[in-house]
Amino acid sequence: MSTFTLAQVAECNTTSSCWVIIRNKVYDVTDFIFNHPGGPQVIMDYAGKDATAAFVPIHPSDTLDKYLPCEKHLGTLDEASIRELRAANQSKGKSRDELRVEEAVKNKPPLGRMINIQDIEEIAKKILPYKAMAYYASAADDSISCVENARAFSRFFFRPRVMKAVSGVDPSTTMLGYKSSIPVYISGSALARLGHPLGEVNLTRAAYKSGILQMVSSNSSLSYAQIAAARGSSEQPLLFQLYKHKNDDIAARRIREVEELGYKAICLTVDALVPSNRELDTRASHYLEEYENEGKITRGNAADKSGDVSTLGTAGGLIVNNDLDMTWEKTIPWIRSVTKLPIVVKGIQCVADAVLAVEAGCEGIVLSNHGGRQLDYSLPPMEVLYKIRCERPDVFAKTEVYIDGGVRRGTDILKALCLGARMVGLGRAFLYAQSAYGEAGAIHLVRILEREIKFAMTSLGVRTIDQLAPELVERVDWQPLGSKL
């Protein structure tokens, strides 16, 4: 195997060739950046340099072996360069952001003081590195859909029934036939390791211990195999969120891989074909540069100088190579031809598409606008759910309907279930919980929701989930003052 010096790696970085160092190994990632999610981050900032610190939290450990041809694994750094890198890392000192995080972690309240989801979100935003916070919290354009997703729930009020026997209230249910202790699942969200070194594994363990289901993102920061290996038992159901690659062979390989690993469903995301405009995320590197330099702008890349706008934040490199030509007629039968797993379509945003998903034979649909992270002004999923209930109630009998986006309270969950949703997904809340408190945080989040759901079921006069019905909620055409956000 060849050895290289740091200087050689730097020299080989030209306009037509990009070399980087990851874990003391040297790779030619010139083509990789076009073929794998997350690649662009590497070339943008780390071409010719050590990319380990940026690469590792974002990419599963098998990424380079899986996606970069072996001839691009060029060799290793020589001993002197490895020592030089180690010394440079040790003497670098901490950034202001790292020092801020250290202080916030020292002052972090104990988990038992986290009484609701909002408490956990507030703490997580304090302890997360700025870049991770910006990636998790960001939403599209003016965050209208993101904010309205949550506010939509506050336009639905309950019509509780009293004098009903409700002792022994039971919030358990099933999703695709798999039992869940409460009607909540962890929605597939990328890059859990940005927030905590164990990342997705925290969520897998928490899902097992609290008896709920986890959907694993195509862009998880651990490999699909590592996540499967973290299951509490081989029976623990994991669902797989699929971004379908435009190359059918690559997409089929991914589906077969997760099927062999024991994943139980393919959840095809259809609302995020191309990267969206998430300005908090995009601006994170500018913010950090100024923060580290106490307000001064010290450098600026070529794009800054030319006035071009770069919208590549952490998210920018993740949604690449997606199939832009998916259709109901072609894509669902194609997935069926590759796998026997049930198919859920994630990202339904209107009644017409819910009906088409039923006609295409999907076992489930997720009413979702990606947590307001893709098309701003896409309707809040709770409003879409309500429209389906009013216009096409037959959909609920023909497929399982799930909803995500803006869920913050047990009452939100019950409102959705009354209208016909079978399960409710949460994205950011689980990322924040595991970032701030690891596995215990995610378990605690489930307990909070369970407590809130049980209280609300009791107060609504229902003992079991199947007793929740449309008559128990009413949509008002006014927006309550002092709503939850």
Ligand SMILES: Cc1cc2nc3c(=O)[nH]c(=O)nc-3n(C[C@H](O)[C@H](O)[C@H](O)COP(=O)(O)O)c2cc1C
């Ligand atoms: C940081 C982050 C990463 C996400 N990554 C993905 C992803 O890889 N695939 C996907 O289908 N949805 C992804 N989502 C969307 C979630 O699955 C879910 O639809 C959304 O977060 C629900 O909204 P909520 O965060 O308000 O609960 C992501 C969401 C967040 C916040």
